[in-house]
Amino acid sequence: MTFSDSESTLWLLLLFFCIALIAMYAIFHFKRKNNKETTDLREELVDLKAQMQKLKTEKLVKELKSRKIWDMSEVVYKEKRKVDNLNEELQVETKKIEEEKIKIKEKNKKLWEQSIAIHKEKTEIATLHKNIWDSIRYARKIQEAILPTDSYIKGLLPDSFVLFLPRDEVSGDFYWITEKENKVYFAAADCTGHGVPGAFMSMINNTLLNEAINDKDISTPSEIFYDVRKEIITSLKQSDEGQKDGMDAVLCCLDRENLKLSFAAANNPLFLIRDGELMITKPDKMPIGYLTGEQKPFTNHEIQLQKNDIIYIFSDGYQDQFGGPRDKKFMIRRLRELLIEIHTKSMDEQKKILYDTIQQWRGSGEQIDDILFIGVKV
Numbered sequence: 001m002t003f004s005d006s007e008s009t010l011w012l013l014l015l016f017f018c019i020a021l022i023a024m025y026a027i028f029h030f031k032r033k034n035n036k037e038t039t040d041l042r043e044e045l046v047d048l049k050a051q052m053q054k055l056k057t058e059k060l061v062k063e064l065k066s067r068k069i070w071d072m073s074e075v076v077y078k079e080k081r082k083v084d085n086l087n088e089e090l091q092v093e094t095k096k097i098e099e100e101k102i103k104i105k106e107k108n109k110k111l112w113e114q115s116i117a118i119h120k121e122k123t124e125i126a127t128l129h130k131n132i133w134d135s136i137r138y139a140r141k142i143q144e145a146i147l148p149t150d151s152y153i154k155g156l157l158p159d160s161f162v163l164f165l166p167r168d169e170v171s172g173d174f175y176w177i178t179e180k181e182n183k184v185y186f187a188a189a190d191c192t193g194h195g196v197p198g199a200f201m202s203m204i205n206n207t208l209l210n211e212a213i214n215d216k217d218i219s220t221p222s223e224i225f226y227d228v229r230k231e232i233i234t235s236l237k238q239s240d241e242g243q244k245d246g247m248d249a250v251l252c253c254l255d256r257e258n259l260k261l262s263f264a265a266a267n268n269p270l271f272l273i274r275d276g277e278l279m280i281t282k283p284d285k286m287p288i289g290y291l292t293g294e295q296k297p298f299t300n301h302e303i304q305l306q307k308n309d310i311i312y313i314f315s316d317g318y319q320d321q322f323g324g325p326r327d328k329k330f331m332i333r334r335l336r337e338l339l340i341e342i343h344t345k346s347m348d349e350q351k352k353i354l355y356d357t358i359q360q361w362r363g364s365g366e367q368i369d370d371i372l373f374i375g376v377k378v
Contacts, residue, residue: 136169136196143170143199146206148177156184157254157376161351165317165358165371172198173315173370176209182257185213185221188374189249190268190315192289198370205247205288208232221251221264222300229288229295238290246289250313252376259305259378264298271312271336272303273343278336309378310343317371318354323361330361347375 153162162175172193177186187209191201208228212218218227232238232246248267255261263270265283272279284298319332342353354373 133169139196139199140170143174143203146203147174153177157186159347159377161347161373161375163351163354163371163373165355165367167317167367167370168195170196170199171370171372172202173317173372174202174206175372175374176206178210178213180213180219182255183219184254184256185251186254186313186374186376187249187251188268188313188315188372189247190317190370190372191247192245201245201247204235205232205249208235209251219253220300221253221262222298224251225249225264225266225288225298226295232288233290233295236290246287248283248287248315250283252311252313254311254376254378259307261303261305261311263301263303265301266298268313268315270301271339273310273312273339274306274308276340276343278340280336305378307378311376311378312339312374314373315370317367317369318358318373320369321358321362321371322368323363323365327365330358347377350375 147164150162153160156177156179164171164173164175166173172191172195174189174191175187176189177184179185189202189205191198191205193201205228208231209224211231212224212227216227218224229246236245238245250263250265250268250270252261252263252270263281265281266286266288267283269283270281272281281301281303284296286296286298319330319335321330322328323330338354338357342350345353351373358371
């Protein structure tokens with residue numbers, strides 16, 4: 001079959017057109033397929049990225065958890081280390097406590113042994129204390145038996161009083177009275193010391209006064225004092241190097257018929273009130289006992305009395321008592337003023353006032369010395 005040139009050209013064009021269509025279809029189909037694969041790849045890539053992001057996130061979370069766990073482990077380790085250190089310290093302290101417990105047990109054992117010994121000593125001391133106090137109380141009964149009774153004093157000196165306030169159970173102060181040849185001898189004495197030592201001296205001196213007047217018939221107060229001093233020095237073996245115990249005292253001899261008073265005063269004065277005026281006789285400045293140097297005689301004083309004269313003799317305990325608002329001594333000046341103020345009252349009233357005054361002055365303070373005060377109205 002023969003084609004003309006125009007037909008051949010047409011067929012060629014048609015062939016090219018078909019080929020072109022086929023090529024275009026192939027290209028379109030390829031592109032479509034390629035786009036689909038690209039889309040799938042993109043989707044896969046997105047999924048892959050998402051998975052990778054997820055993996056990264058999970059990894060990061062795991063890392064954070066691991067870091068947190070590590071940090072927590074580090075804290076736990078530090079805390080464990082602290083606990084271990086505390087346990088070590090606790091063990092050391094426990095060991096010390098155990099050692100202290102052992103020491104305490106040993107101390108408790110010693111304390112118990114000491115307690116038993118102290119209890120034993122306390123019992124012995126209590127027994128000794130009781131025996132001593134029993135002895136002191138018995139000594140007080142002896143001293144009270146030696147002291148003149150109120151009835152005996154009132155029999156010899158009807159208008160009189162004795163204020164006697166021992167500081168302790170027994171006293172170094174004592175009062176003494178006797179009658180001989182129609183004369184009344186009375187004394188207020190203050191022996192060295194107070195308590196038991198003073199009481200011993202008071203009994204010795206009481207005995208020596210009785211011996212001087214009743215056994216040796218010495219009647220002058222100054223000579224009686226001289227004799228008592230000699231006997232004290234001899235009895236107690238006193239010397240410059242030894243003890244010098246003795247007493248301060250005033251000894252009066254009252255002649256009631258002739259209204260005469262003779263007396264000697266050793267370190268303590270005698271007060272006399274007449275018509276509201278207080279007169280003081282100063283004492284010899286020496287005790288009835290050993291005195292270094294020459295043993296001088298005592299002065300014998302004599303006074304012609306008048307009716308209603310009042311005689312006061314006393315130890316130094318009253319005026320030396322501390323008290324008052326400024327805790328000072330009562331003092332002799334205040335005592336003089338008090339006696340002038342109360343001398344017109346009865347002797348019993350004077351005694352009560354003197355007692356109340358010194359108690360009020362002392363207050364809650366301690367009594368520092370024995371107190372003895374004698375008043376006699378003529």
